[in-house]
Amino acid sequence: MIGARVPCLLALLMFFFARPATGGAGESSFKYQQVARQLLAAGMKDGESFSLLRELTSTVGSRLSGSPGAAKAVELVRRMLMKRGFDNVHLEPVMVPHWVRGPVESAVALPSRKGKPISLAICALGGSIATPNAGITAEVVEVKSFDDLHRMGERARGKIVFFNRPMDPTKLNTFEAYSGAVDQRSAGAVEAALAGGVAALVRSMTLALDNVPHTGVMGYRDSVARVPAAAVSTMGAETLARLLREDRHLKVHITLSCRTLPDVQSANVMGEIRGSASPEEIIVVGGHLDSWDKGVGAHDDGSGCVQAIEVLNLIRKLNLRPKRTIRAVLFMNEENGNRGGRGYVTAPGRSAEKQYAAIESDRGGFDPRGFSVQADSTVFTRTLAWQDCFDLLEAGKIARGFSGVDIFPTVEKGVPGFGLDVDSQRYFDYHHSNNDTLDKVNPRELEMGAIVEALLCYLISEEGL
Numbered sequence: 119m120i121g122a123r124v125p126c127l128l129a130l131l132m133f134f135f136a137r138p139a140t141g142g143a144g145e146s147s148f149k150y151q152q153v154a155r156q157l158l159a160a161g162m163k164d165g166e167s168f169s170l171l172r173e174l175t176s177t178v179g180s181r182l183s184g185s186p187g188a189a190k191a192v193e194l195v196r197r198m199l200m201k202r203g204f205d206n207v208h209l210e211p212v213m214v215p216h217w218v219r220g221p222v223e224s225a226v227a228l229p230s231r232k233g234k235p236i237s238l239a240i241c242a243l244g245g246s247i248a249t250p251n252a253g254i255t256a257e258v259v260e261v262k263s264f265d266d267l268h269r270m271g272e273r274a275r276g277k278i279v280f281f282n283r284p285m286d287p288t289k290l291n292t293f294e295a296y297s298g299a300v301d302q303r304s305a306g307a308v309e310a311a312l313a314g315g316v317a318a319l320v321r322s323m324t325l326a327l328d329n330v331p332h333t334g335v336m337g338y339r340d341s342v343a344r345v346p347a348a349a350v351s352t353m354g355a356e357t358l359a360r361l362l363r364e365d366r367h368l369k370v371h372i373t374l375s376c377r378t379l380p381d382v383q384s385a386n387v388m389g390e391i392r393g394s395a396s397p398e399e400i401i402v403v404g405g406h407l408d409s410w411d412k413g414v415g416a417h418d419d420g421s422g423c424v425q426a427i428e429v430l431n432l433i434r435k436l437n438l439r440p441k442r443t444i445r446a447v448l449f450m451n452e453e454n455g456n457r458g459g460r461g462y463v464t465a466p467g468r469s470a471e472k473q474y475a476a477i478e479s480d481r482g483g484f485d486p487r488g489f490s491v492q493a494d495s496t497v498f499t500r501t502l503a504w505q506d507c508f509d510l511l512e513a514g515k516i517a518r519g520f521s522g523v524d525i526f527p528t529v530e531k532g533v534p535g536f537g538l539d540v541d542s543q544r545y546f547d548y549h550h551s552n553n554d555t556l557d558k559v560n561p562r563e564l565e566m567g568a569i570v571e572a573l574l575c576y577l578i579s580e581e582g583l
């Protein structure tokens with residue numbers, strides 16, 4: 119009967135159109151779609167990303183370069199890679215900066231007329247000098263930009279310069295919002311000093327309105343006086359702005375006890391699955407092992423590290439035997455120097471190898487959307503041809519863009535770079551703060567990132583770029 123025949127015909131048509139085209143790209147695409155499904159099943163059934171991240175964050179915690187935590191992390195991930203029997207597990211030494219926060223960091227707003235002192239939640243920015251022991255007490259000028267500050271002329275002299283331009287909430291991609299505000303953190307101390315200011319106080323780099331300050335790297339310039347620099351929580355920034363509207367002569371008392379110690383030897387950690395046909399061609403998949411000293415670096419970048427290890431786990435579980443070598447690299451010192459990323463390029467072992475591609479996950483362990491490609495148009499076009507495989511994982515957004523800080527020195531030498539792209543909406547709620555803890559990481563989303571990276575590694579290995 120007709121009613122039964124129509125669905126049958128539909129099924130037949132669906133079957134016909136679902137079949138892979140025979141020969142050429144269609145056939146290989148079908149093969150890789152199968153691999154994508156197998157990676158998904160293996161990762162979701164018994165993937166290890168989250169348990170590795172739990173181990174890293176609970177047994178080590180924060181891992182700022184040069185700290186005991188960083189040394190412990192190097193040893194822990196070396197053991198993780200050894201235990202799993204990967205090839206060529208080793209450390210490559212790098213010298214890293216050693217900045218310590220110290221026990222004291224506080225800021226108090228002091229009204230010029232009557233009124234109680236009001237505490238502001240602050241933390242020193244990474245690399246800042248300390249205040250004198252007694253702290254710094256000064257009036258405050260609020261600016262939204264360096265241009266504002268330049269226009270202020272002598273009015274900033276002797277004051278604490280308060281940089282209070284928020285990240286732009288209208289940007290869909292929060293990394294864009296971050297880029298539009300982070301100059302205040304990185305160069306605020308130099309600009310404050312050039313204007314005759316005595317300290318820099320910077321609104322935290324987050325879109326969240328809360329009372330948690332977010333640290334991050336700042337810099338000095340040799341020819342410019344050094345002044346202390348701290349981040350104030352977004353709620354603290356709102357409070358301070360309100361107080362300044364009511365009281366132009368309000369003062370803030372800041373105390374910081376941070377300092378920079380001599381450089382320390384640390385290391386990049388790596389392990390790999392040796393290529394079966396072209397072992398000298400290396401596909402790097404990495405993240406950075408160091409974190410800030412706030413929180414435990416669960417998203418930034420514990421996630422990228424465990425995903426790199428999980429890529430090797432998944433590829434081996436499926437017995438894929440890649441043609442090229444796939445190497446997990448846990449870089450040291452991305453946050454305040456990138457010595458690991460630069461050291462990787464110049465390490466003695468590199469001259470015998472060809473770095474074939476480099477992949478980095480450093481945007482948090484969130485749901486992957488695809489990846490950004492930092493390479494020439496030939497490579498970009500080639501990766502676009504794999505989109506159907508990534509679409510199966512709902513990660514088919516392939517766009518040109520920056521790859522990653524750690525792999526950038528490699529990419530700069532002409533090696534194609536890939537950055538795992540993820541849902542960015544929550545990243546800066548946690549980034550560089552006490553909020554960056556394991557409970558903010560969703561195990562399935564984290565694992566999905568590893569699955570997408572594993573597929574990319576395998577496609578590059580087998581198909582070439």
Ligand SMILES: [Zn+2]
Nearest residue numbers: 418419452480
């Ligand atoms: Zn990072």
